[in-house]
Amino acid sequence: xxxxxxxxxDILRSVSDPEIPVLSIxxxxxxxxxxxxxxxxxxxxxxTYSGCPAMDTIGDDIxxxxxxxxxxxxxxxxxxxAWTTDWITPRGRTALEKYGxxxxxxxxxxxxxxxxxPHMIKCTxxxxxxxxMVSRFGSTxxxxxxxxxxxxxxxxxxxxxx
Amino acid sequence: xxxxxxxxxxxxLGDNPTILGQRLGELCGHGPELETxxxxxxxxxxxxxxVRNYFQYAAEVMGNGATEDSVAxxxxxxxxKNALLVEQPNRDFAYVICRQFLFDVYHQLxxxxxxxxxxxxxxxxxxxxxxxxxxxxxxxxxxMKRLGDGTDESNKRLSEAMGFLWRYSMxxxxxxxxxxxxxxxxxxxxxxxxxxxxxxxxxxxLNESNIELPEKTTFQYGGKTGRHTEYMGYILAEFQYMQxxxxxxxx
Numbered sequence: 001x002x003x004x005x006x007x008x009x010d011i012l013r014s015v016s017d018p019e020i021p022v023l024s025i026x027x028x029x030x031x032x033x034x035x036x037x038x039x040x041x042x043x044x045x046x047x048t049y050s051g052c053p054a055m056d057t058i059g060d061d062i063x064x065x066x067x068x069x070x071x072x073x074x075x076x077x078x079x080x081x082a083w084t085t086d087w088i089t090p091r092g093r094t095a096l097e098k099y100g101x102x103x104x105x106x107x108x109x110x111x112x113x114x115x116x117x118p119h120m121i122k123c124t125x126x127x128x129x130x131x132x133m134v135s136r137f138g139s140t141x142x143x144x145x146x147x148x149x150x151x152x153x154x155x156x157x158x159x160x161x162x
Numbered sequence: 163x164x165x166x167x168x169x170x171x172x173x174x175l176g177d178n179p180t181i182l183g184q185r186l187g188e189l190c191g192h193g194p195e196l197e198t199x200x201x202x203x204x205x206x207x208x209x210x211x212x213v214r215n216y217f218q219y220a221a222e223v224m225g226n227g228a229t230e231d232s233v234a235x236x237x238x239x240x241x242x243k244n245a246l247l248v249e250q251p252n253r254d255f256a257y258v259i260c261r262q263f264l265f266d267v268y269h270q271l272x273x274x275x276x277x278x279x280x281x282x283x284x285x286x287x288x289x290x291x292x293x294x295x296x297x298x299x300x301x302x303x304x305x306m307k308r309l310g311d312g313t314d315e316s317n318k319r320l321s322e323a324m325g326f327l328w329r330y331s332m333x334x335x336x337x338x339x340x341x342x343x344x345x346x347x348x349x350x351x352x353x354x355x356x357x358x359x360x361x362x363x364x365x366x367x368l369n370e371s372n373i374e375l376p377e378k379t380t381f382q383y384g385g386k387t388g389r390h391t392e393y394m395g396y397i398l399a400e401f402q403y404m405q406x407x408x409x410x411x412x413x
Contacts, residue, residue, distance in 0.1 A: 050290055051211025079215065080286035082293060114300075135197035136301060137204040141294075145200075161293055 001026075003034055008041065011069055015061045018054050019140055022099040025058060029087025032078055041066060041073040046083045048161070049141040085161045100124045101143065102157040110160035114144060123148035124155045133157075164347065168281070169223040170243075170340040171350060173233065174386065175284075176216035177244035179209035180234060181394075182265060184401050185252060194255050201301060202258070208294040215287045235405040239395055240388035243338070247330035249385065249393050256309055256319035260327050263302040267363050268334045268356075270295050275351035284349060303367050310371025317372060324368075325376045332381040335360065 003009040012031055013024045025031055025045070033044035043062055047055045059075040066073035085104040088096070093103040102121050105113060113120040114136055119129045128150040135145040143156040186206035193199025217230040224233070248265060252258050273295055276288035309316040335357040337345070344350040368375065384390065404411060 047211070047290075049208060049211060049294060050215060051207035051209070053207075078286075079290045080282075082286075082290040135200055136297075137197065137201040139200075141204055141207055 001029075001031060001033075005034075007069075008034060011065050011071070012043070012062065015058065015065050018057050018061070020096070020099065020101065022095045023092055024095075025062075027089045027092030027095060029089065029092070030058070030083060033076075039072060041071060042076055043073050044076045044078050046078050048083050051141060083161070085158065088158075096158060097124055100155055102146065102155060104158045104160035107160050107162045113157070114159070121146055121157050123151060123153065125153040126151040165223055167340055167343045167347070168349070169220050171344045172216045172220035172223065172284075174243045174338070174340060176213045176220065176233070177242050178248050178265070178269075179213045180401075181242070181244040181397060182248040182261075183207075183209035183213065184397055185248065185250075185261075186258075188252060189258065198255070198305075205262070205298050205301070208291075208298070212287065212291045212294070215290070219283055219287075231405065235402050239390060239398055242390070242394070242398070243386050243388060245330065245333045246382055246385040246391055247327065247333065249391060249397060250327060250330065251393055253323070254319060256316070256323040257327065259302055259305045259309060260320060260323040262298070263306050263367070264327060264331050264364070265334075266295065266299045266302045267367075268331075268360055270299050271356045271359055271363075272351065275356065279350065280348040306367050306371045306373070310368070310373045320371065321373055324373055328376055329379050329382045331364075332357075333383045333386060336383055336386070338386050 003012070009026070012034075013026050015025050017023050017025060017028055017030075020028075028048070030045050030048065031043065032046050033042075035042040035044070045055070045058065045062070055077070059077075062075060063073050088103070096103045102124050104110060105120065109120055113133065118132050121131050121133075122129055123131050123146075125148060128148055130149040131146050132149060133144060134147050134154065138145040138156050142158060142161070144159050145154060146157050147154045183206040186202045186209070189199065189202040190206075191199065193202055213234065214230055217233040220233050221228040221230050247261060250257070250261055270292065273288045273292040276284055277292065279285045279288065306320070309320040311317070335353045337353045341350060341353060345352045365375075385394075
């Protein structure tokens with residue numbers, strides 16, 4: 001999403017998902033709209049999953065980041081249209097992979113991977129495709145747990161959500 | 163009148179996932195294996211996230227200082243309108259999966275209808291929730307097949323669970339006054355129309371699971387009008403403890 005004012009964009013870029021600190025909320029695609037009402041900015045954000053416990057923290061972090069620049073922001077939570085992993089930017093996908101979380105595949109491939117078809121997800125540690133799913137549910141709602149059969153490293157896979 | 167029907171309906175929508183979420187939360191650290199332990203609590207988290215959306219909205223409609231916490235935590239037992247199915251205990255893993263499956267299939271059908279609700283906010287919540295619930299249906303259906311088509315013992319346990327829980331399934335489709343009113347307002351679906359689709363979906367999975375429905379069932383009703391089974395009070399005692407002991411406490 002495009003933000004007209006580069007200063008505001010920088011502030012929002014400085015805020016990250018507390019559970020994936022390398023990923024800015026801008027690259028995560030959860031900032032949907034920026035409005036201005038007098039001296040106050042209205043930041044509309046959307047949750048990745050309904051029960052994402054990070055949302056309240058992200059809202060507070062945005063307000064704190066604005067305050068640090070002597071600006072004021074209020075948070076508006078919107079549900080529609082619902083977030084999809086398509087909104088993660090290419091920069092975001094690279095950051096995820098570097099951090100050790102495999103980026104989401106396309107919906108159909110994702111389904112195959114999650115019903116246990118092997119060798120679809122690349123190991124984030126050694127790059128091998130010889131990987132298997134350990135659990136459809138991972139450390140957070142948005143991830144599944146995988147393991148590499150070559151280097152034996154366990155890693156997270158960011159589930160595709162459309 | 164319409165406002166009252168709306169807030170009653172929002173609570174009804176929220177109460178099923180609240181009580182089921184609480185039941186699943188009991189399994190935290192007690193799942194039979196890593197995958198299922200994480201799965202149960204992840205599903206619980208999804209459900210509570212959805213509940214917050216309903217209860218925040220309900221609190222706004224009710225006014226008078228109501229909050230999502232007061233709606234969730236401070237009602238009396240008969241004021242909760244969840245179906246009897248979701249309050250049934252975690253007797254063993256087969257019960258947990260069977261209860262989840264019977265609810266998930268209904269939940270998915272309900273949300274599909276709510277996506278086209280005339281009420282935009284309910285429609286938005288449904289669009290968000292369905293993506294999560296699709297995943298729940300996948301999970302519980304897969305486990306139905308794994309247990310049903312597994313060993314003699316797992317098949318036996320799952321058959322027992324179905325034999326016990328099936329009696330609570332039809333309450334989901336028995337409209338309350340609120341649900342009838344809400345259907346007339348085109349905010350919610352006609353539950354009668356969902357029932358045949360539900361039966362077909364359930365039977366499809368049961369066929370693959372080598373599980374049969376009980377031949378004779380006396381269906382049980384009451385939860386949706388506030389008449390609960392003996393388990394409900396114990397669930398609420400744990401669920402509400404914090405707000406009762408420390409009124410108005412915040413995280």
